[in-house]
Amino acid sequence: MSVSVGVETSRPERARATRTLTVTGLNHALHDGYTDLIYVLLPVWQAEFGLSYGLLALLRGLYAGAMAGLQIPVGRVAERIDGKIILIAGTALAALGYVLAGLSGGIVGLGLALALSGAGSSTQHPIASAAVSRAYGTAARGPLGIYNFTGDLGKAAIPALTSILLVIMSWRHTLLVLAFMGLLVAVCIALWMPSIGKGAERKTTAAARHDNVNRGGFPWLLAIGILDTAVRMGFLTFLPFLLLDKGGSLPINGLALALVFIGGAAGKFTCGWLGERVGTLRTVLLTEGGTAALIVAVLALPLVPAIVLLPLLGVMLNGTSSVLYGTVPELTPPHRTERAFALFYTGTIGSGAVAPVLYGVLGDALGPVLATVATAITALVICPLAVALARHLRDDSTTA
Structure with a gap:
């Protein structure tokens, strides 16, 4: 399926839109994979820390709650700060959370680390979706569908990769490897994604x-x-x-x-x-x-x-x-x-x-x-x- 920005757009604008969709799609796959790999690790954590099912659900809830609860504040911040900067920082923070999870020595540290990673992932959906929308303008429906689809690719790939890594190394080292992947994605955003801009700059256009x-x-x-x-x-x-x-x-x-x-x-x-x-x-x-x-x-x-x-x-x-x-x-x-x-x-x-x-x-x-x-x-x-x-x-x- 081809994605066009519109016949009236120039080739540089089309290339810019394509880069935006590619990088945000990669980032979406990472964050959705980060969200679902927890399911793979719950039995491992239960065995290591002797957790009840209630505490396991709490660990999952800390990540999901931080991600869901901070999306509206992130949307407000993006009206004053370039969304690209927020996206880089959020992706790096999500990766750092998994670094700290891999280094944690107990259930409290693990829970705080997952909450930190979830806070980083809260930036992804509102910022990246808006970036794709602005890049493609009135032709954004199809590209947003592709962006949505990339999250499913991450949900399939990263938990599967986690399962393979757990066979050859400890869960702590597995999380460090996955965190390194997140830092690489943050670098990709910094190097290749066009600037999104901040919402306040568009008030005149909005009027x-x-x-x-x-x-x-x-x-x-x-x-x-x-x-x-x-x-x-x-x-x-x-x-x-x-x-x-x-x-x-x-x-x-x-x-x-x-x-x-x-x-x-x-x-x-x-x-x-x-x-x-x-x-x-x-x-x-x-x-x-x-x-x-x-x-x-x-x-x-x-x-x-x-x-x-x-x-x-x-x-x-x-x-x-x-x-x-x-x-x-x-x-x-x-x-x-x-x-x-x-x-x-x-x-x-x-x-x-x-x-x-x-x-x-x-x-x-x-x-x-x-x-x-x-x-x-x-x-x-x-x-x-x-x-x-x-x-x-x-x-x-x-x-x-």
Whole structure:
């Protein structure tokens, strides 16, 4: 899939945009990999420090909480400091956190180190998303979908690399190697990424674009993002139990989850492009309606046909997110793009943490099948919200 900045842009501008997307994609892969490699290390830490499951969850929560909680402050800081500087500092800080984790002598030091690394990763989503948005302008939907997809590459590659390194060296040395990779990425940002600028420099431009920015639509976009994440996390919570009830085994569950994630990566890659071509409303209606229909199909079908549908379900589950990310800049003044992305990511990450708990309570009360049906109903609830959002969007203003 080719990515163009627009026919009116010059070759240097296209090269600058390509460099921005390449470097931010590399950085996204690193930070998302940093986030998920913790899952690989939890059993190692349990064995070494004798931790309970509650403390293991706390370690994961310290990283995720710092990352989610600091994104809005980072977005505000980016209005006064060049985002490139913040991105370099955040990536270096995330790497330093893993250096300190590798050197820690106990659970307290390990927890503080993970919180520090999570704080560094809080810079990545709002700053990098805004950088890609500004680099490509009105043609940013497709590139933002590619940027979104690179995070999935990191989630697959870095935990796998961690597992290999743990075979040949201790977990402490493994973290030092991974931290060194992070420092290399920070150097790449410093050397090759074009300057992003600070939001305050765009206030004049924002005033000129005021008529084209319908900020009233952002709450609809945020609500859709929160519910879309809830559907995805809720369904994945129950999927292993549903397959076991159909006669699946633990290896089958592993295969099934892999198929969902492969489809999800493909959905992130393609749906940003699709949203640019056919509009946000049509794409969201397709992905959310498809999600609801495929969830019901997985519930109704026997084991093998249900597994066959999982890659397509993964496309639908994850595809909406790329469309939503690509819509954030359209609803935001240029000098507040980082703040808008920070708020959006905070809402979706928070939903990812809370939704499994709420659906879990529903599963305890009604059983996993009905709780999974509730996720399909939630997907359908998104459709009227998408219609409301479309009234505020340029690409859907004639079709809403």
